Amino acid sequence: xIIVVCTRTTRFDxxxxxxxxxxxxxxxxxxxxxxxxxxxxxxxxxxxLLSISLHCCxxxxxxxxxxxxxxxxxxxxxxxxxxxxAYSLLAMIAAGELYGPxxxxxxxxxxxxxxxxVLEGVREELQDSVYPLLDGVEITSDARAAFAGADMxxxxxxxxxxxxMERQDLLQVNKAIFMEQGAVLGEVAAPGCRVVVVGNPxxxxxxxxxxxxxxxxxPRHVTALTRLDHNRAxxxxxxxxxxxxxxxxxxxxWGNHNTTQxxxxxxATIDGRAAREAIADEAFLDTTFPxxxxxxxxxxxxxxxxxxxxxxxxxxxxxxxxxxxxxPEGVMVSMAVxxxxxxxxxxxxxxxxxxxxxxxGEWTIVPGLDVSTIQEGLRATADERGGGExxxxxxxxxxxxxxxxxxxxxxxxxxxxxxxT
Numbered sequence: 001x002i003i004v005v006c007t008r009t010t011r012f013d014x015x016x017x018x019x020x021x022x023x024x025x026x027x028x029x030x031x032x033x034x035x036x037x038x039x040x041x042x043x044x045x046x047x048x049l050l051s052i053s054l055h056c057c058x059x060x061x062x063x064x065x066x067x068x069x070x071x072x073x074x075x076x077x078x079x080x081x082x083x084x085x086a087y088s089l090l091a092m093i094a095a096g097e098l099y100g101p102x103x104x105x106x107x108x109x110x111x112x113x114x115x116x117x118v119l120e121g122v123r124e125e126l127q128d129s130v131y132p133l134l135d136g137v138e139i140t141s142d143a144r145a146a147f148a149g150a151d152m153x154x155x156x157x158x159x160x161x162x163x164x165m166e167r168q169d170l171l172q173v174n175k176a177i178f179m180e181q182g183a184v185l186g187e188v189a190a191p192g193c194r195v196v197v198v199g200n201p202x203x204x205x206x207x208x209x210x211x212x213x214x215x216x217x218x219p220r221h222v223t224a225l226t227r228l229d230h231n232r233a234x235x236x237x238x239x240x241x242x243x244x245x246x247x248x249x250x251x252x253x254w255g256n257h258n259t260t261q262x263x264x265x266x267x268a269t270i271d272g273r274a275a276r277e278a279i280a281d282e283a284f285l286d287t288t289f290p291x292x293x294x295x296x297x298x299x300x301x302x303x304x305x306x307x308x309x310x311x312x313x314x315x316x317x318x319x320x321x322x323x324x325x326x327x328p329e330g331v332m333v334s335m336a337v338x339x340x341x342x343x344x345x346x347x348x349x350x351x352x353x354x355x356x357x358x359x360x361g362e363w364t365i366v367p368g369l370d371v372s373t374i375q376e377g378l379r380a381t382a383d384e385r386g387g388g389e390x391x392x393x394x395x396x397x398x399x400x401x402x403x404x405x406x407x408x409x410x411x412x413x414x415x416x417x418x419x420x421t
Contacts, residue, residue: 080157081109088313110146158199182212224336228315255381
């Protein structure tokens with residue numbers, strides 16, 4: 001009996017394996033050479049069995065690895081997960097709108113211990129929804145457990161400003177929360193973890209988190225959400241021009257996610273025409289429109305009695321998906337990113353909204369745009385740092401204070417629910 005080894009990759013039928021001899025070699029295997037001969041039938045039989053086993057193993061492994069489930073399982077952590085923004089967000093992530101239709105996800109939901117019962121109900125709803133791409137839902141009140149190995153962290157949790165609360169008090173409470181979480185993130189998150197800060201004041205909170213990580217998170221991987229303002233601007237322009245929103249491109253929101261932001265139509269187009277040509281109303285574009293964008297959130301609260309949740313969830317997905325998958329050719333989006341080395345003279349060490357394009361999971365600030373007409377507004381929004389430049393203080397004491405505020409809020413909300421029901 002003769003054993004042959006092919007000098008190039010060749011397939012044999014199983015029927016060809018038991019007695020491999022030159023006379024029975026398939027015609028397709030002509031590029032072969034004889035290596036050695038064996039006269040012991042038992043050894044030949046063993047060799048054949050080994051060959052078949054290896055072939056089956058390779059085929060099985062190839063099929064196994066062809067399923068994205070085994071190659072792509074992303075851990076997405078959401079803070080403030082018992083809130084309404086997170087609730088509007090979860091279904092979109094589970095359905096594949098963040099990572100695409102071939103990537104499986106594990107959701108980690110983080111909130112206070114008192115909110116775990118709510119999160120258990122959310123987990124049951126997700127389970128009942130039988131999303132094919134959702135491989136698990138974990139709920140916890142432990143930041144370290146929530147952030148461990150996370151690929152994406154969507155920070156929806158922050159302490160909201162209450163009636164009678166001074167702005168500086170709000171900043172200090174949120175600073176404590178984001179200092180504590182930033183330190184933990186820097187220690188346990190996956191290398192290359194992306195962070196999107198949503199809780200307000202988002203720009204300041206993102207900068208505090210970045211400083212608290214002490215260099216263990218790439219500054220380019222911490223962003224804050226201004227995509228909601230960007231989407232609002234596009235929707236308002238589309239409504240004014242009487243076109244579908246997909247016809248609007250490159251209306252940018254600069255600065256902070258607050259009333260100092262600068263909505264800018266200088267480079268915007270509507271159906272391929274310059275926005276100022278499509279909407280020939282300078283008073284609207286320069287005065288009414290910017291104020292509408294800035295105050296849109298307050299308008300929603302006035303109308304529905306609650307802050308925007310559905311549109312915020314959609315904006316988070318838009319922001320993160322474009323960051324990861326890339327922006328279309330010729331399209332700029334608004335992203336609050338780290339200002340170091342920016343081409344517009346904005347001070348260093350800020351999280352500031354710029355026009356950006358994204359490719360291969362990285363963002364780039366678009367250079368060379370004309371900002372002469374909005375220069376004063378850029379200076380004003382850059383000067384309002386909101387206390388973000390100070391990352392010092394007493395993190396543990398502040399964190400305890402923040403928890404007391406949040407516990408009081410949850411108790412009050414629980415009492416209100418009891419009254420309503």
